[in-house]
Amino acid sequence: MNVLLFGSSGMVGQGALRECLIDPRVVQLVTVVRRSSGNGHPKLREIVLENLMAIDRIENELELEAIDATMFCVGVSSAGLAEDEYTRLTYDLTMRVATLISRLFPKSTFIYVSGAGADSSERNRFMWARVKGRTENAIRNLPFRATYTFRPGAIQPLHGIRSKTFWYRVIYAATGPLYPVLLRLFPGAVTTTEQLGRAMIEVAARGYERPILETSDINRLH
Secondary structure (H helix, E strand, O other): OEEEEEOOOOHHHHHHHHHHHHOOOOOEEEEEEOOOOOOOOOOEEEEEOOOHHHHHHHHHHHOOOOOOEEEEOOOOOOOOOOHHHHHHHHHHHHHHHHHHHHHHOOOOEEEEEOOOOOOOOOOOOOHHHHHHHHHHHHHHOOOOOEEEEEEOOEEEOOOOOOOOOHHHHHHHHHHHHHHHHHHHHOOOOEEEHHHHHHHHHHHHHHOOOOOEEEHHHHHHHO
16 A cells, blocks of 8 residues: 655654554555655655645656555644634645645545644634534535545554644643553543554554544544
8 A cells, every 4th residue: 555644743743653663564664754754764756836726747757656545634623723824724725735646546535634623614712613614514515536634633653653732732741641441431432543543544444434534533543
């Protein structure tokens, strides 16, 4: 299976990157990155693109790949952002990438990492939930073989993976020792970067019974 990964420098994307590189079902992993990571893994190929909004610039490079599944792990916090800016960075960016990928690889699977609480009705009082829900709905209307939305709740980073957001790192450092307790108390609300990455690979390879996967689905698949 050949996988295309966006967002490999973020916490969720780092988890997907790690699991793809160690899973034998993934034969080749292509990542689109702002700058080269220097990772020389034999089944990893990096395509450098500073601005994802300019995804068309690498269309010729992408179409040379035989992509079976795309994992889109790009995301920003809505904190401090107006709705139009959050929409540009969430809906507009995702759709620009997904639309191109659907045209190049219509027989492939597209996995979009959203978030717990996203609202498919697009009427939620929380701005981010409306925008995420709108993005999910639009992706499902693209001509892929299959599309899946992952809605993880709290995510515990493992294997040295770190969030790029300072306050998230502080929270994860404080709650890390409590993860086993949280998992027992709230099994449907807590997952890890490892479980999430493994679940994405499983869905890419075998599909799933529902197009939207909540945390409980993710943990069941790992």
